[in-house]
Amino acid sequence: MNHINGQTVTRQTERTREQAYVTRLYDRLDELRERTQRQLKEVLASGAVGTMQNRSERDTFAEMYALRLARLWAVERGLAFGRLDHVEEGRLYIGKLGVTDDDQRRLLIDWRAPVAQPFYRATPAAPMGVTRRRHLQTKGRTVVGVDDDLLDLDSLTDDDRATLNGEAALLAALDERRTGRMRDIVATIQSEQDRVIRGDLNGVLVVQGGPGTGKTVVALHRAAYLLYTHRERLERRGVLILGPNLTFLRYIEQVLPSLGENDVLLSTVGELYPGVTATARERPEVAALKGDARMATVIAKAVRDRQRVPRKPIELTVGRLTLTIDRAMLDAARNKAARSRRPHNQARAVFVRSLLNALARQQARKIGKGLIDEDDLADMREELRTEPVVKSALNRLWPYLTPQRLLLGLYGSPERLEYAASSLTPGERALLRRDGGTWTEPDVPLLDEAAELLGDIDEQVLRASAMQAEEELAAARQAEESEREAELAYAREVLELTGLSDVMEAERLAERQRGGGPHLTTAERAAADRTWAYGHVIVDEAQELSPMAWRAVMRRCPTRSMTIVGDIAQTGSAAGARSWAEVLDPYVAGRWRQERLSVNYRTPVELMALAARVLATVDPALEAPASVRELGVQPWSAPLAALAELVRAEVGEGGKVAVVVPDRLLGPLGDEVSAAVAGTVVVTPGAGRAKGAEALDAPVAVMGVTDAKGLEFDSVIVAEPDLIASQSPRGPSDLYVALTRATQRLGVVHERPLPEPLRGLPSRSQTPANGL
Numbered sequence: 082m083n084h085i086n087g088q089t090v091t092r093q094t095e096r097t098r099e100q101a102y103v104t105r106l107y108d109r110l111d112e113l114r115e116r117t118q119r120q121l122k123e124v125l126a127s128g129a130v131g132t133m134q135n136r137s138e139r140d141t142f143a144e145m146y147a148l149r150l151a152r153l154w155a156v157e158r159g160l161a162f163g164r165l166d167h168v169e170e171g172r173l174y175i176g177k178l179g180v181t182d183d184d185q186r187r188l189l190i191d192w193r194a195p196v197a198q199p200f201y202r203a204t205p206a207a208p209m210g211v212t213r214r215r216h217l218q219t220k221g222r223t224v225v226g227v228d229d230d231l232l233d234l235d236s237l238t239d240d241d242r243a244t245l246n247g248e249a250a251l252l253a254a255l256d257e258r259r260t261g262r263m264r265d266i267v268a269t270i271q272s273e274q275d276r277v278i279r280g281d282l283n284g285v286l287v288v289q290g291g292p293g294t295g296k297t298v299v300a301l302h303r304a305a306y307l308l309y310t311h312r313e314r315l316e317r318r319g320v321l322i323l324g325p326n327l328t329f330l331r332y333i334e335q336v337l338p339s340l341g342e343n344d345v346l347l348s349t350v351g352e353l354y355p356g357v358t359a360t361a362r363e364r365p366e367v368a369a370l371k372g373d374a375r376m377a378t379v380i381a382k383a384v385r386d387r388q389r390v391p392r393k394p395i396e397l398t399v400g401r402l403t404l405t406i407d408r409a410m411l412d413a414a415r416n417k418a419a420r421s422r423r424p425h426n427q428a429r430a431v432f433v434r435s436l437l438n439a440l441a442r443q444q445a446r447k448i449g450k451g452l453i454d455e456d457d458l459a460d461m462r463e464e465l466r467t468e469p470v471v472k473s474a475l476n477r478l479w480p481y482l483t484p485q486r487l488l489l490g491l492y493g494s495p496e497r498l499e500y501a502a503s504s505l506t507p508g509e510r511a512l513l514r515r516d517g518g519t520w521t522e523p524d525v526p527l528l529d530e531a532a533e534l535l536g537d538i539d540e541q542v543l544r545a546s547a548m549q550a551e552e553e554l555a556a557a558r559q560a561e562e563s564e565r566e567a568e569l570a571y572a573r574e575v576l577e578l579t580g581l582s583d584v585m586e587a588e589r590l591a592e593r594q595r596g597g598g599p600h601l602t603t604a605e606r607a608a609a610d611r612t613w614a615y616g617h618v619i620v621d622e623a624q625e626l627s628p629m630a631w632r633a634v635m636r637r638c639p640t641r642s643m644t645i646v647g648d649i650a651q652t653g654s655a656a657g658a659r660s661w662a663e664v665l666d667p668y669v670a671g672r673w674r675q676e677r678l679s680v681n682y683r684t685p686v687e688l689m690a691l692a693a694r695v696l697a698t699v700d701p702a703l704e705a706p707a708s709v710r711e712l713g714v715q716p717w718s719a720p721l722a723a724l725a726e727l728v729r730a731e732v733g734e735g736g737k738v739a740v741v742v743p744d745r746l747l748g749p750l751g752d753e754v755s756a757a758v759a760g761t762v763v764v765t766p767g768a769g770r771a772k773g774a775e776a777l778d779a780p781v782a783v784m785g786v787t788d789a790k791g792l793e794f795d796s797v798i799v800a801e802p803d804l805i806a807s808q809s810p811r812g813p814s815d816l817y818v819a820l821t822r823a824t825q826r827l828g829v830v831h832e833r834p835l836p837e838p839l840r841g842l843p844s845r846s847q848t849p850a851n852g853l
């Protein structure tokens with residue numbers, strides 16, 4: 082029983098009162114949905130008639146109503162979750178969106194509105210005008226719990242002190258079984274998290290925090306907050322959220338829609354380059370080299386290599402004349418092109434014009450024409466331009482290049498590598514060698530770098546080279562029987578890798594935009610445009626990005642309005658960050674700010690104590706975040722041979738189970754667990770989004786540490802921790818990541834000796850709460 086305002090009321094009565102209010106809110110929500118649905122129908126029924134302007138107005142209205150309707154449907158779960166009793170504002174209900182009645186009286190306040198801020202920030206020491214903060218717990222449309230924080234200490238009775246627990250809602254949320262998908266936390270955002278969420282839009286904000294401190298979930302809520310507060314600017318320019326892998330994107334993709342925000346682009350670095358899908362996994366040493374900042378110079382030199390002047394003069398037979406392209410002509414044309422400061426494909430026009438002018442003058446001299454005027458020169462230039470021998474020479478001297486062609490040409494040729502990568506050691510150059518093959522994630526920033534230096538190719542030219550590629554394909558088909566297969570495969574590869582298929586895609590897109598096809602959202606348009614400048618960019622697990630990846634990211638955010646979220650202690654990639662200053666100073670020296678998150682909401686105290694011992698081996702100066710929950714369940718160890726049986730036992734306990742394994746044991750252990758538990762999903766590196774979703778929905782998922790980044794499971798079994806710790810130079814960080822994925826239970830299975838910090842773990846059968 083609570084004593085409030087001198088009255089004695091039971092919790093039950095409070096719940097009934099709140100139920101009445103919440104029912105009213107849902108009634109209003111239903112009414113608004115019906116109304117919006119009607120408006121949408123009416124607009125659509127007005128048909129595609131009238132002037133262009135009429136049609137575009139109709140489309141705009143239809144889009145607006147559709148968006149509003151989507152928002153109204155998105156907020157069904159947990160519509161209202163809080164109440165503030167405010168000295169000046171009176172009683173305010175806080176929820177997922179703002180709702181008013183027909184007289185514009187506010188019934189519910191959007192959690193992102195300034196007046197809602199005390200819901201997350203007020204404390205008894207600084208109550209911000211609030212006397213009571215109430216958390217409403219709902220299931221469907223039913224209020225199932227009411228928890229109060231009384232912030233006006235004077236009004237607290239002894240009973241209140243004894244019974245009220247402001248953390249109840251938070252702890253209830255944290256104890257919930259995991260569904261395989263991240264959920265919104267609007268009802269329980271903590272004060273230090275709220276500071277990050279509502280931080281200023283401008284400038285670069287780094288959010289550093291240990292595992293489970295809510296960095297990801299906070300970053301997503303920040304996106305929702307920024308979209309609400311700066312709607313116009315951000316809806317136009319878009320928001321990009323970068324995550325570490327496709328499974329992770331699947332894991333977080335429902336959070337923003339559940340907050341009513343749909344128009345945000347979620348991507349990995351590997352997906353950043355439109356039309357290229359990075360599916361192959363790179364060896365760690367190659368990934369580290371491709372991510373190295375020195376590669377910027379290598380790419381720049383690879384472009385210059387394609388503009389190189391041959392030593393010997395080139396002789397061309399045009400009609401009955403022999404024309405010579407000599408070094409002086411080439412040098413002059415090249416210098417002119419360089420002075421134009423245009424990217425390669427656009428500077429080609431300057432080069433070609435200069436060379437054709439020189440050739441035309443030579444031709445005039447040779448046929449005995451004296452002085453020629455500008456008009457003659459132009460005519461002769463145009464004639465020469467269409468001569469096949471001249472065309473072919475120009476193509477060799479300054480070829481049109483797609484980034485794909487440039488990179489494959491570089492990887493495929495020791496001579497080109499020798500020239501472009503002269504700053505690398507021979508061993509490093511050998512690491513870059515490759516013939517054809519599929520793109521990897523570390524290739525993507527290099528393609529982006531190349532695209533920047535090459536510039537776009539004229540549409541017409543592209544069409545012509547598509548035809549040329551088709552001809553190559555046809556020629557290959559006619560080749561000798563024995564060679565046919567190989568030739569065909571090669572020609573197909575060329576077609577695919579030169580990116581010409583993407584160009585066709587781009588054309589279809591342009592067609593859709595012109596022809597009144599389905600309207601594209603900002604996120605869709607941005608995804609298809611490599612040069613899109615976003616209004617805000619959020620980078621999650623940012624410690625993993627290489628210097629080359631940062632260059633690609635920074636290019637997409639010229640205003641440098643960014644949120645960078647990560648944990649230096651969890652860096653696994655060899656090209657990843659060792660400090661935030663090292664990453665950011667090259668771009669915004671002295672102009673970035675940092676917030677720290679210090680409380681771990683995921684991993685219980687008992688499991689975190691173990692992980693903290695591993696963290697000390699990464700760097701004794703690093704501090705593990707403090708856990709909020711204590712569950713009384715100890716981590717355990719067991720022989721590797723018992724893995725299958727243990728996984729079955731864990732599944733029996735309920736919830737999602739993950740087995741995190743060293744990369745090289747993924748195959749055998751994946752098979753073993755799959756054979757033991759039906760429905761097990763093994764996440765292979767580079768698996769697509771669909772596979773990621775399968776893994777998250779499965780009762781058991783088996784994966785390496787890279788794919789476990791950012792995820793969480795009710796129960797985690799880490800296999801051969803010693804191998805994980807020694808599989809790369811950043812192995813100890815990998816082990817720390819693996820050990821911090823569990824929300825409830827954690828065990829390790831091993832055959833090899835355990836790493837020092839894990840020695841002395843009780844064996845599974847000795848831990849009372851876990852007995853097999």
Ligand SMILES: Nc1ncnc2c1ncn2[C@@H]1O[C@H](COP(=O)(O)OP(=O)(O)OP(=O)(O)O)[C@@H](O)[C@H]1O
Nearest residue numbers: 266269270271292293294295296297298682683791
């Ligand atoms: N205020 C909160 N209320 C309820 N749940 C929370 C809160 N903050 C964090 N959580 C939960 O804690 C878990 C960890 O959060 P999150 O994954 O964002 O952490 P992280 O810092 O990104 O971790 P990692 O570095 O390990 O990826 C999630 O389940 C998240 O929903």
